[in-house]
Amino acid sequence: MRQIISILLENETGALSRVVGLFSQRGYNIEDITAAPTEDKSVSRITILTEGDNIAVERITKQLHKLVNVIKVSSLADDHEGIVEREILFVKVQCIGHTVRSEIKDLCEIFRAEIVDVTPELYILQYVNTSSEVDRFLKAVSEQVDVVETVRSGVCGIFRGDHSLRA
Amino acid sequence: MALLTGAQMLVRTLEDLGVEYLFGYPGGAVLDIYDALLDSEKIHHVHGRHEQGVCHAADGYARATGRVGVCLVTSGPGATNTVTAIATAYMDSIPMVVITGQVGTPLIGSDAFQEVDTVGITRPIVKHSYLCQSALDIPKFVRQAFYLASSGRPGPVVVDIPKDCVRPSLRFEYPEDAAVHMRSYNPTRTGHRGQIKRACKLLAEAQRPVLMIGGGAVIAKASDKLIKLAHDFKLPVTATMMGLGVFPSTDPQFIGMLGMHGTYEANQAMDKSDLVLAIGVRFDDRVTNAIDKFCPAAKIVHVDIDPASISKTVTADLPIVGDADIVTGQILDTIADLKLSCNQDGLKSWWEQIEEWRSLDSLKYATTPGVIQPQDIVKSLYKATHGDAIIATDVGQHQMFVAQFYKFDKPNCNLTSGGLGTMGYGFPAAIGAKVGCPDKTVCLVTGDGSFQMNIQELSTCLQFNIPVKIFICDNETLGMVRQWQKLFYRGRISSTNMQSNPDFVAVAKAYGHEGIYVDKPEELDAAIEKALSMQDKLVVVDIKCNTDAMVLPMQQMRGSMADMFLNED
Numbered sequence: 001m002r003q004i005i006s007i008l009l010e011n012e013t014g015a016l017s018r019v020v021g022l023f024s025q026r027g028y029n030i031e032d033i034t035a036a037p038t039e040d041k042s043v044s045r046i047t048i049l050t051e052g053d054n055i056a057v058e059r060i061t062k063q064l065h066k067l068v069n070v071i072k073v074s075s076l077a078d079d080h081e082g083i084v085e086r087e088i089l090f091v092k093v094q095c096i097g098h099t100v101r102s103e104i105k106d107l108c109e110i111f112r113a114e115i116v117d118v119t120p121e122l123y124i125l126q127y128v129n130t131s132s133e134v135d136r137f138l139k140a141v142s143e144q145v146d147v148v149e150t151v152r153s154g155v156c157g158i159f160r161g162d163h164s165l166r167a
Numbered sequence: 168m169a170l171l172t173g174a175q176m177l178v179r180t181l182e183d184l185g186v187e188y189l190f191g192y193p194g195g196a197v198l199d200i201y202d203a204l205l206d207s208e209k210i211h212h213v214h215g216r217h218e219q220g221v222c223h224a225a226d227g228y229a230r231a232t233g234r235v236g237v238c239l240v241t242s243g244p245g246a247t248n249t250v251t252a253i254a255t256a257y258m259d260s261i262p263m264v265v266i267t268g269q270v271g272t273p274l275i276g277s278d279a280f281q282e283v284d285t286v287g288i289t290r291p292i293v294k295h296s297y298l299c300q301s302a303l304d305i306p307k308f309v310r311q312a313f314y315l316a317s318s319g320r321p322g323p324v325v326v327d328i329p330k331d332c333v334r335p336s337l338r339f340e341y342p343e344d345a346a347v348h349m350r351s352y353n354p355t356r357t358g359h360r361g362q363i364k365r366a367c368k369l370l371a372e373a374q375r376p377v378l379m380i381g382g383g384a385v386i387a388k389a390s391d392k393l394i395k396l397a398h399d400f401k402l403p404v405t406a407t408m409m410g411l412g413v414f415p416s417t418d419p420q421f422i423g424m425l426g427m428h429g430t431y432e433a434n435q436a437m438d439k440s441d442l443v444l445a446i447g448v449r450f451d452d453r454v455t456n457a458i459d460k461f462c463p464a465a466k467i468v469h470v471d472i473d474p475a476s477i478s479k480t481v482t483a484d485l486p487i488v489g490d491a492d493i494v495t496g497q498i499l500d501t502i503a504d505l506k507l508s509c510n511q512d513g514l515k516s517w518w519e520q521i522e523e524w525r526s527l528d529s530l531k532y533a534t535t536p537g538v539i540q541p542q543d544i545v546k547s548l549y550k551a552t553h554g555d556a557i558i559a560t561d562v563g564q565h566q567m568f569v570a571q572f573y574k575f576d577k578p579n580c581n582l583t584s585g586g587l588g589t590m591g592y593g594f595p596a597a598i599g600a601k602v603g604c605p606d607k608t609v610c611l612v613t614g615d616g617s618f619q620m621n622i623q624e625l626s627t628c629l630q631f632n633i634p635v636k637i638f639i640c641d642n643e644t645l646g647m648v649r650q651w652q653k654l655f656y657r658g659r660i661s662s663t664n665m666q667s668n669p670d671f672v673a674v675a676k677a678y679g680h681e682g683i684y685v686d687k688p689e690e691l692d693a694a695i696e697k698a699l700s701m702q703d704k705l706v707v708v709d710i711k712c713n714t715d716a717m718v719l720p721m722q723q724m725r726g727s728m729a730d731m732f733l734n735e736d
Contacts, residue, residue, distance in 0.1 A: 068315060069351055
């Protein structure tokens with residue numbers, strides 16, 4: 001089962017490595033991970049996507065809580081009101097020839113993706129959506145044109161409504 | 168105000184924290200710290216012979232005294248040599264602060280001489296760690312380290328100090344404010360009132376309850392309250408190896424240690440119980456046997472200060488997060504408030520059943536004329552010390568025999584590497600214990616294998632006059648491994664023979680100590696008494712004992728708690 005875990009922790013040297021280390025040490029896998037400081041620069045927020053049942057997530061959540069640097073941990077599946085989650089994708093594609101270019105432009109229009117960089121032979125497309133939509137977009141793009149390079153940010157998530165994760 | 172160097176601030180901070188003994192080993196990166204230590208009148212430095220020994224000694228000091236053990240080593244190999252000892256302390260939740268030297272900050276990452284990433288190497292085996300960036304970090308981090316090491320679920324904390332942070336030419340004002348505040352660290356000590364009430368009701372209803380005590384109760388100093396609870400509710404009491412002594416082993420309500428080599432009655436009682444009140448335990452695999460067969464009929468009430476320990480292996484029916492002493496106090500208060508009492512009828516037949524199991528005398532063992540049995544050694548030592556010594560052990564058969572036959576009546580007396588199972592732990596731990604408790608008799612029960620893993624500390628004992636008594640269960644083999652080879656590898660004995668042992672008596676004498684050799688059963692008591700009577704001497708007693716002795720009873724692998732064999736057949 002796909003699980004998103006959000007962690008607020010002290011923005012200190014080594015704090016991220018403790019979190020990452022804990023996952024491998026306890027035999028859990030990190031599918032993807034994002035980390036950045038919050039509006040309060042002394043606090044970082046890490047979002048980790050992992051696989052596991054609810055028991056596994058409860059165990060890893062408790063272990064994360066135990067890390068001295070960690071301020072709060074929350075499984076983003078907890079809340080009944082649901083969450084907003086997004087991932088950003090950049091894909092660099094070959095765009096030689098008029099037909100290819102208009103195909104790319106059509107595709108971007110359908111998916112509401114953007115072309116953010118243009119050279120004579122290469123476009124960079126930017127797409128922001130849920131991970132599964134990003135998968136769909138990437139599939140569609142690679143079926144139509146030659147993909148040179150991709151990069152995905154990993155998922156970011158936030159609770160809808162009243163429920164907030166604050167230090 | 169006088170300005171202090173980083174090294175002086177470290178010493179001053181340790182003094183302010185009440186540190187009397189520092190176990191250490193000098194080296195290049197900590198030269199400035201050692202120089203500053205010379206000026207301290209409050210801190211006594213015990214200089215070991217190997218960083219592993221130094222660090223285990225700090226651990227033994229902590230276990231025996233309940234205070235934070237502190238050790239100081241240099242960078243690189245100094246730090247890596249402490250890794251086994253840090254892991255040992257981590258697995259057993261021992262409060263310890265390990266101060267390591269580090270190369271100067273400009274050199275970090277350059278593969279400098281004696282540089283390792285100490286914080287990185289120790290990351291999975293510490294409660295927390297710090298890398299100082301400036302001299303002023305030192306007092307702050309050391310105070311935090313002490314607070315972390317000794318609060319919540321205790322554990323080792325590493326403070327890594329680069330050489331330029333203790334440079335003699337840089338002086339700073341010493342920050343007097345000792346308050347530690349960490350927003351991300353607030354261990355829960357008081358149990359949830361609703362949960363406690365539910366636990367009390369379960370206790371009052373239970374027909375076949377068992378009180379199971381672990382190392383958390385030693386750390387929390389929960390003895391008095393647990394004894395009262397057990398007596399008030401007539402509870403059968405069992406303990407993990409780490410929990411021995413919290414409840415007196417000589418009390419008739421004590422049914423022995425549980426687990427792989429626990430007593431038949433303790434394991435049967437667990438298996439058949441309808442309520443396990445588990446306090447300060449973590450349900451280690453050596454205790455539970457197969458998890459899916461663990462205590463099928465029992466509701467599990469699990470009290471622990473570490474939420475991550477609850478439902479980690481055994482799923483708790485009623486979790487209570489809190490300090491073992493505080494929660495036990497809350498349970499006693501709630502029982503009084505609700506005027507609850509135990510289930511008299513249920514307990515009467517429960518105790519009859521337990522006594523029947525107990526009558527099997529599962530710890531009885533075979534004897535051979537003219538041959539000392541390792542069990543005899545522990546029994547004789549128990550008699551000679553009147554059960555009032557601090558006993559450090561190493562790991563293996565002798566460790567189990569101590570747990571089975573030395574009837575600990577007080578906590579903090581059984582110093583043993585329970586979680587990690589570190590051979591070589593016992594001797595340095597005994598040294599630390601004797602340093603911390605100079606008025607107590609401190610004995611090491613070890614094996615010929617384990618003792619040789621930190622034998623060099625004999626030199627430390629001479630230099631600092633640390634008269635521990637060492638009893639080697641010398642069976643010329645790695646007994647526990649041999650036992651498994653006999654039981655599970657069709658008797659194929661692979662690399663467990665130790666027939667080239669040194670003459671341990673001569674070794675003791677070479678290091679300036681006393682040595683006694685004994686191989687006759689009729690001379691055993693006298694040899695042990697003689698060793699104990701030489702009060703200011705370290706004595707090594709080399710006791711030749713049965714090579715083929717077995718630790719019994721023993722749980723069957725992948726079975727339930729109750730699946731045990733009582734003898735070799």
